[in-house]
Amino acid sequence: MxxxxxxxxxxxxxxxxxxxxxxxxxxxxxxxxxxxxxxxxxxxxxxxxxxxxxRKQAKPPASNLLDSAGLMPLMNTPFQPGTCMAAVRAMEAGPQRDIAWAEYYYFTGQPEKAVRAAAAYLTGPDMGAQLSACLIYAYANLSPPDPARPLCA
CATH class of the missing domain: 1.10.1660 (Multidrug-efflux Transporter Regulator; Chain: A; Domain 2)
Structure with a gap:
């Protein structure tokens, strides 16, 4: 040989x-x-x-779904201070942008809007969106109540 x-x-x-x-x-x-x-x-x-x-061939075809590496897309997107909303608007329509809006609402002190935005993704086939939604939903519901609004009426 x-x-x-x-x-x-x-x-x-x-x-x-x-x-x-x-x-x-x-x-x-x-x-x-x-x-x-x-x-x-x-x-x-x-x-x-x-x-x-x-490895490149083994990846599933590109889609607009979040994967586990894309959790919390807004937190994982670099942007200049003061341009957060523009960063969200620049994202392609779909789960990534919807979850980014929920993050935006949560981090700007709007937990009710964050809960509403995240709720649509609490169940579904997109595990990344589901996990992100669960995190946002849970944290938004832990937000302290508005001191001007009574807990019980």
Whole structure:
């Protein structure tokens, strides 16, 4: 069996030397053997798929749904002080913007509006929106009552 060096394999596969070394270390090249500090790679070995491209393909198609990484979209959006409302308005219509409005209402001292905005997302298929809505809904309902409004009439 004929073997190639990491450098030769990198040139053959149009990859960096470091990437070929990483494939060898990870055991992604069948038949690759380490001799001291060098790798011997079978000349007929097939180029492994780049794990970064596999992850990209594994992602679901882009949608307007929030995922667990997108919880509390307004808190996770950079904006200049004083431009919060503009940041919300700039978001694409859908759950992300609706939850951002609920956040805006909560953080501007409007818990009743925050509860109403979040309530629509307390149930539904979008887990990110549901979790965000639950957080906003719970915190908005914990807000201290308005001292000018009596608790009981």
């Amino acid at each position: 004929e073997y190639l060096t990491v450098r030769e394999t990198a040139k053959k596969w149009n990859l960096s030397i470091r990437m070929v070394q990483q494939f060898c270390i990870a055991g992604r090249i069948p038949g690759a053997q380490k001799f001291g500090n060098s790798w011997a790679i079978p000349a007929d070995a097939e180029k492994p798929r780049d794990p970064r491209s596999v």
